[in-house]
Amino acid sequence: MVVLYANRPSMNLKAKIFLLAIVPFALAIGGITYGVRQQAESLAKAQHETTQAAYMSSKEIELRHYVEIAMSAIAPYYDAAATDPRSDDERRRLALDALQRLDFGQDGYFFVYTMRGTSLMHPRQPDLVGRDLWLMRDPNGALTIQQLIQEASKGGGYVRYVWRRPSTGLLAPKLGYVVPLPRWGWMIGTGIYLEDVETTLARIDSQAAAHIERTLMWIGAIALAALAIIAVCGAVLNISEHRSADAKLKRLARQVVDSQEQERARLSRELHDGISQMLVSVKLLLESALARFERGPAREPTAEAALATSLGRLSGTLREVRRISHALRPAMLDDLGLAAALEQLARELDGQDGIEVRFEATGNSASAATQQATLPDPVNTVLFRIAQEALTNIARHAQASRAAITLDLATHAVTLDITDNGRGFDADDALSGPASGVGLRNMRERLDTLGGALAISSQLGRTSITATVPLPLAAPNFQGHADER
Numbered sequence: 001m002v003v004l005y006a007n008r009p010s011m012n013l014k015a016k017i018f019l020l021a022i023v024p025f026a027l028a029i030g031g032i033t034y035g036v037r038q039q040a041e042s043l044a045k046a047q048h049e050t051t052q053a054a055y056m057s058s059k060e061i062e063l064r065h066y067v068e069i070a071m072s073a074i075a076p077y078y079d080a081a082a083t084d085p086r087s088d089d090e091r092r093r094l095a096l097d098a099l100q101r102l103d104f105g106q107d108g109y110f111f112v113y114t115m116r117g118t119s120l121m122h123p124r125q126p127d128l129v130g131r132d133l134w135l136m137r138d139p140n141g142a143l144t145i146q147q148l149i150q151e152a153s154k155g156g157g158y159v160r161y162v163w164r165r166p167s168t169g170l171l172a173p174k175l176g177y178v179v180p181l182p183r184w185g186w187m188i189g190t191g192i193y194l195e196d197v198e199t200t201l202a203r204i205d206s207q208a209a210a211h212i213e214r215t216l217m218w219i220g221a222i223a224l225a226a227l228a229i230i231a232v233c234g235a236v237l238n239i240s241e242h243r244s245a246d247a248k249l250k251r252l253a254r255q256v257v258d259s260q261e262q263e264r265a266r267l268s269r270e271l272h273d274g275i276s277q278m279l280v281s282v283k284l285l286l287e288s289a290l291a292r293f294e295r296g297p298a299r300e301p302t303a304e305a306a307l308a309t310s311l312g313r314l315s316g317t318l319r320e321v322r323r324i325s326h327a328l329r330p331a332m333l334d335d336l337g338l339a340a341a342l343e344q345l346a347r348e349l350d351g352q353d354g355i356e357v358r359f360e361a362t363g364n365s366a367s368a369a370t371q372q373a374t375l376p377d378p379v380n381t382v383l384f385r386i387a388q389e390a391l392t393n394i395a396r397h398a399q400a401s402r403a404a405i406t407l408d409l410a411t412h413a414v415t416l417d418i419t420d421n422g423r424g425f426d427a428d429d430a431l432s433g434p435a436s437g438v439g440l441r442n443m444r445e446r447l448d449t450l451g452g453a454l455a456i457s458s459q460l461g462r463t464s465i466t467a468t469v470p471l472p473l474a475a476p477n478f479q480g481h482a483d484e485r
Contacts, residue, residue, distance in 0.1 A: 021230055029223040036215060044208035051204055055197050056175070060158055063177035066190050067156075070110050071179070073098045074188075078181060092184060096121045099188070106167045110190045115153065117145045120186065124166040138162040139171060152178040152187040165193050173198070279318045286311050338380040342387055342405055342416075349403075353395045355420075359405045375414060379469050382446045383407075383416045386467050389439050390418040398422025398463065416467045424463050427456040443467065 071078075074095040080086070086094075099110045100123055112121040117134030133145045144161045151157040156179035165172040178189030286307055333341035339361040346359035375383075387405055394403050400422030408415045427440075443465070444454045452469040 022227070025226065029219065033216060033219050036219065037212060040212040040215065044205065044212065047208060048201060048205055052201055055200065059175060059192055059197065063175065063190060063192060066104060067177050067179055070099055070102055070188060070190065073102060107165055107193055108190065110188065113145060113149065113187045115149055115185050115187060117149060148176060148178050148189060149187055152180040152189070156180065275321055279314060279321060282314060286314065333380055333384055338375055338383055339407055341384055342407055345387060345391070346405055349391055355395060355400055356402045357391065361407045378450060379414060382450055383414070383467060383469065385446060386443045387416060387418060389443060390465050393439055394420045394422060413468055413470045417464060419462065419464045421461055422463055424458040424460045427458050
């Protein structure tokens with residue numbers, strides 16, 4: 001414990017130094033990223049506004065030129081001299097025919113309305129011709145024709161409105177330019193759909209956003225690379241100390257387990273050799289007293305019954321003390337080894353809670369000259385506790401009718417396998433779930449101190465818990481105690 005506490009200030013100091021290196025760097029990168037993004041977005045917004053203004057200015061000039069061409073086309077009819085033999089109605093018809101033939105693309109055309117909102121000519125929507133559209137409204141509720149006429153009555157101008165695009169049949173924003181023909185009471189105009197402008201602006205915005213994202217990605221990549229370099233340097237500097245600390249923790253855990261086992265063994269011996277022997281002596285004295293009562297000339301039934309009851313309770317107490325002593329640490333584990341202790345454990349639990357428990361020990365054969373030996377004490381203790389915990393879990397939760405313990409000693413490893421035919425469980429959740437018990441995790445932690453591994457396989461009808469402990473040297477065979485019941 002002293003060693004661990006001595007290391008903690010050093011680890012905290014290193015963590016602080018690491019944070020002092022990382023936090024300012026991260027703040028600087030964050031500030032740079034924020035500044036670059038804000039500046040880039042401002043530039044993109046300015047570019048959008050400038051481009052939009054330039055596009056709209058060019059489109060307005062273009063519309064004005066189109067209308068001037070239309071006015072030139074109908075000028076011979078509109079400005080005809082009084083001596084012209086054609087009637088006014090004929091000149092109007094000829095003017096509409098001339099405008100009908102003028103267009104500039106699939107969606108470019110001229111339209112003519114009276115100043116009261118009646119459509120006189122519409123090349124793309126002939127069904128509107130002759131209709132009174134004074135009260136026509138767009139999806140937003142705006143009076144479209146009235147807006148156009150109002151602008152034309154001022155001498156001409158630009159109007160933004162929504163109209164159905166001939167090429168797609170869908171409503172789209174449109175910029176129109178209209179002028180009046182006062183003598184005829186007409187309004188003549190044309191327009192361009194703004195979807196193309198919006199598409200161009202959207203493409204420009206998308207390109208600007210892509211440039212911003214690429215710049216931020218480069219900044220992020222550089223920052224991550226720098227953080228990775230700092231982290232690698234920190235890891236390289238601290239890896240040996242982490243390994244040392246991990247080894248110390250494992251040694252401490254092993255010492256704690258050894259201390260627990262030593263205390264269990266001491267308590268077991270004291271219960272067996274001290275309290276158990278005193279209880280046996282008290283039992284013998286009570287049995288002697290009861291025998292004297294029974295042989296005496298004056299019988300005392302009440303006293304005999306009390307002594308008999310006391311003897312029964314004392315016998316139960318003695319059995320419970322022996323059971324606790326054995327559960328703390330069976331003497332057979334120290335005297336005869338792991339195989340004998342596991343066999344005794346199986347025999348004790350066989351038939352309890354309706355579970356049939358069997359034990360089997362296997363191992364590779366050796367020559368006659370090879371001397372039999374037991375496994376190291378830490379291995380014996382860990383594997384016995386794992387078997388004890390596994391059988392307890394089977395009795396409590398598995399709802400099994402059969403369980404088997406198999407101990408196998410190979411040349412370089414010893415393997416303990418406990419199986420049952422119960423209902424099974426979710427092994428991953430049992431090992432890592434927040435609501436799971438600590439039994440399986442204790443098994444794994446005990447094995448970690450020996451460099452061992454725990455494997456769990458569970459499904460309905462078969463659950464297997466396998467603990468494997470490597471042996472640093474070629475271990476001799478152990479004397480197997482097969483179950484001959």
